[in-house]
Amino acid sequence: MSFSFLEKIPVVYPEKCIGCKICELVCSSRDGESYKPKNSLIKILKNEEFNINVPVFSPQCTLCMRCANLCPTKAIEFVEIEKAALIRKSAKIPAIPALLIKA
Amino acid sequence: MYGWIGTVLHIDLSKKTIIKQPLSNSLMMDYVGGRGMNARILIENLPRGLDPLSSDNLLIFATGPYTGTLVPGSCRLTISAKSPTTGLIGDSNICTDFGVELKMAGYDAVIFHGKADKPVYIWIENDTVEIRDAEHIWGKTTWAAQKIIKSELGDPNIPVLCIGPAGENLVKFASIIGGLGRAAGRCGMGTVMGSKLLKAVTVRGDNEIKVAQLRKLEELVSELMLSLAHGKHVMTNGTGFASYKYVEHVGGFAIKNYQTGYLPERTEVTSPEGVMKYVIGARSCTSCPAACNLYYIVDSGPYAGTYGDGFEMTHLQQAGARLGCFNMDVVLKINALTDQYGMDISDFGGVVGLVMECYEKGILTDKDLDGIRPEWGNREAIISFPEIIAYRKGIGNILAEGIRSAAEKIGKGAEKYALHVKGIGFSTVDPRAAEDWGLGYAVASRGACHMRAAFPDNMLYPYCHVIEKKGEIIATFEHIRAFEDSAEICKWIFWGEANQIASKCYRLHQKGESWTLFDVFKEIRYPNVLVDLFNYVTGKNLTLHQMLTIGERIVNLERVFNIREGLTKKDDTLPERFLKEPMPEGPSKGYVCRLTSMLDEYYEVRRWNKETGFPTYAKLKELKLDDFAKDLPESE
Numbered sequence: 212m213s214f215s216f217l218e219k220i221p222v223v224y225p226e227k228c229i230g231c232k233i234c235e236l237v238c239s240s241r242d243g244e245s246y247k248p249k250n251s252l253i254k255i256l257k258n259e260e261f262n263i264n265v266p267v268f269s270p271q272c273t274l275c276m277r278c279a280n281l282c283p284t285k286a287i288e289f290v291e292i293e294k295a296a297l298i299r300k301s302a303k304i305p306a307i308p309a310l311l312i313k314a
Numbered sequence: 315m316y317g318w319i320g321t322v323l324h325i326d327l328s329k330k331t332i333i334k335q336p337l338s339n340s341l342m343m344d345y346v347g348g349r350g351m352n353a354r355i356l357i358e359n360l361p362r363g364l365d366p367l368s369s370d371n372l373l374i375f376a377t378g379p380y381t382g383t384l385v386p387g388s389c390r391l392t393i394s395a396k397s398p399t400t401g402l403i404g405d406s407n408i409c410t411d412f413g414v415e416l417k418m419a420g421y422d423a424v425i426f427h428g429k430a431d432k433p434v435y436i437w438i439e440n441d442t443v444e445i446r447d448a449e450h451i452w453g454k455t456t457w458a459a460q461k462i463i464k465s466e467l468g469d470p471n472i473p474v475l476c477i478g479p480a481g482e483n484l485v486k487f488a489s490i491i492g493g494l495g496r497a498a499g500r501c502g503m504g505t506v507m508g509s510k511l512l513k514a515v516t517v518r519g520d521n522e523i524k525v526a527q528l529r530k531l532e533e534l535v536s537e538l539m540l541s542l543a544h545g546k547h548v549m550t551n552g553t554g555f556a557s558y559k560y561v562e563h564v565g566g567f568a569i570k571n572y573q574t575g576y577l578p579e580r581t582e583v584t585s586p587e588g589v590m591k592y593v594i595g596a597r598s599c600t601s602c603p604a605a606c607n608l609y610y611i612v613d614s615g616p617y618a619g620t621y622g623d624g625f626e627m628t629h630l631q632q633a634g635a636r637l638g639c640f641n642m643d644v645v646l647k648i649n650a651l652t653d654q655y656g657m658d659i660s661d662f663g664g665v666v667g668l669v670m671e672c673y674e675k676g677i678l679t680d681k682d683l684d685g686i687r688p689e690w691g692n693r694e695a696i697i698s699f700p701e702i703i704a705y706r707k708g709i710g711n712i713l714a715e716g717i718r719s720a721a722e723k724i725g726k727g728a729e730k731y732a733l734h735v736k737g738i739g740f741s742t743v744d745p746r747a748a749e750d751w752g753l754g755y756a757v758a759s760r761g762a763c764h765m766r767a768a769f770p771d772n773m774l775y776p777y778c779h780v781i782e783k784k785g786e787i788i789a790t791f792e793h794i795r796a797f798e799d800s801a802e803i804c805k806w807i808f809w810g811e812a813n814q815i816a817s818k819c820y821r822l823h824q825k826g827e828s829w830t831l832f833d834v835f836k837e838i839r840y841p842n843v844l845v846d847l848f849n850y851v852t853g854k855n856l857t858l859h860q861m862l863t864i865g866e867r868i869v870n871l872e873r874v875f876n877i878r879e880g881l882t883k884k885d886d887t888l889p890e891r892f893l894k895e896p897m898p899e900g901p902s903k904g905y906v907c908r909l910t911s912m913l914d915e916y917y918e919v920r921r922w923n924k925e926t927g928f929p930t931y932a933k934l935k936e937l938k939l940d941d942f943a944k945d946l947p948e949s950e
Contacts, residue, residue, distance in 0.1 A: 231605070233603065236600070246382060247523075249418075262595045
């Protein structure tokens with residue numbers, strides 16, 4: 212089994228994400244037969260009231276990158292760990308109305 | 315089974331019973347799903363002349379085979395019932411995750427029978443279906459009701475469809491709302507829901523949707539994504555961005571209750587910059603790359619802190635220009651209020667436009683209006699209407715009866731200013747500026763609907779004033795749109811391709827040689843792409859011809875339903891304003907809608923009797939609808 216996130220990790224751009232969940236559908240159809248969003252290894256956390264969409268990943272992500280390939284706004288990319296560190300260095304995370312979760 | 319789930323859920327609110335039944339093969343193959351399937355179920359189950367607010371009316375929420383798959387723009391649902399607004403077939407299409415979840419829960423459709431004895435909401439979680447008490451949320455706005463239900467279920471992202479005070483108070487154009495501003499607005503589906511004391515429906519599903527050729531579907535969608543991504547066409551031709559084009563290209567914006575379609579100068583409401591000042595993002599529903607849903611926040615003035623989504627060109631007209639109002643903050647405040655109270659923005663614009671014109675003409679005076687002064691553009695007056703309509707206060711009680719009935723009640727010639735077809739008001743372009751859209755409005759089975767045909771020449775000047783061959787084109791587009799409403803795909807997603815069809819038709823028209831729409835379809839991906847998507851999803855071998863036949867069957871079945879309820883050829887018409895008052899200014903100055911000759915061609919293409927407007931027996935037989943011929947007053 213290959214382990215994820217040792218060399219590459221996903222970087223997400225919430226400002227670009229339109230919340231379409233195409234990534235969830237694509238990821239959930241890994242078996243090539245059906246769509247089952249519950250099994251998706253990527254999820255969009257949303258606050259619909261204030262229009263905030265943040266893609267989040269499971270560590271079981273296989274880095275197949277089909278989500279990034281089909282993302283209509285290029286809100287997901289997979290980059291080397293060092294590049295991710297540089298992106299984080301320049302990124303500011305602003306105050307936002309809180310995301311809600313199912314506890 | 316691929317595409318469909320194969321199960322329909324029946325919930326009887328009177329008997330409190332829950333039954334699951336298989337979806338019949340003929341409904342799938344002859345009607346596909348959504349709008350088509352619903353029409354068939356309604357005609358078979360509703361007796362002629364049924365009161366739409368009686369407990370015997372059915373309320374159907376149905377998905378299609380595309381719903382919940384990777385097909386772009388497929389997260390749609392059609393809600394149908396006999397309409398309390400028109401007394402005819404009623405349906406309203408909404409984009410919402412509800413349909414996706416419903417299929418994941420294991421159902422293609424849910425049908426509500428009967429009437430609850432006290433307010434309830436429905437909670438569907440896979441196999442488990444609960445009828446829950448809703449007395450504590452009855453009276454709440456749609457936004458508050460959703461928050462309470464999500465909090466009760468501990469799930470912030472569960473899709474809820476609900477009604478607001480307008481639906482509870484049986485306002486005849488009440489909508490069903492999901493999220494902030496996704497609405498099943500037309501035909502009073504929220505009114506039917508209110509009559510059943512059904513406040514909300516919510517669903518969570520953890521199962522799967524199988525498709526026949528998943529990888530091929532993914533390849534096709536990946537290829538389409540380049541042209542569809544971020545709604546290139548939607549953003550230039552639809553939603554909130556194209557109002558200035560309606561004003562400047564065709565002169566067909568609904569200004570002052572459609573007194574004119576033209577403004578010499580740009581305003582906030584009719585310029586992209588004016589609109590964009592308030593928009594902080596465009597978002598999508600599930601599986602849609604177009605992101606047409608504009609999210610707005612008003613950050614200054616008396617309505618600072620107002621937010622919402624789902625505002626479109628319809629709002630710019632119906633909550634703005636039609637009322638003589640060109641301030642975006644008022645338009646957005648009305649957008650938020652009508653979504654919270656749960657009422658259709660188009661019929662809202664229709665009844666308020668009626669009041670304002672009646673006030674201008676002296677038909678309504680201050681003594682009729684409890685202190686409201688409905689002068690064109692008066693923001694205090696405009697802002698007061700959602701509440702008085704939703705709670706039926708004062709003149710609001712008359713307006714809540716819908717545009718046709720309101721005008722009858724006001725009397726003194728008010729009917730002339732009640733702009734509607736079959737009891738449903740207009741949403742968008744003035745038919746004097748896009749004449750074949752006038753034909754589309756006149757014949758649409760649910761009343762003045764711009765999306766039943768939606769042939770995209772509405773901004774293609776001067777082709778929008780060519781009436782030759784438009785009967786055939788509108789009929790064919792009605793078939794395509796009926797299929798789209800049944801397989802469940804957004805009509806905007808391939809708008810760019812449909813635009814190419816309109817441009818090609820115009821070029822062929824200019825050449826003056828003989829041509830058919832099928833020649834055009836050979837050269838453009840749309841509508842053929844709908845067939846490819848259908849076959850990849852379902853594993854069937856549908857052809858373009860068969861797809862159009864399904865659409866034609868649906869249009870004819872709806873026609874039979876309406877004729878059974880008393881519709882005649884006289885109802886296929888437009889308000890006098892569009893037929894007799896020439897457009898006073900702008901690019902379409904001097905035009906009226908030349909409906910009669912288009913209508914004759916339309917009946918001929920349809921093989922409907924030109925004298926009565928009824929489908930001929932031969933046509934019904936060809937479409938496997940001959941069983942219904944006996945329902946027509948004069949079957950041949």
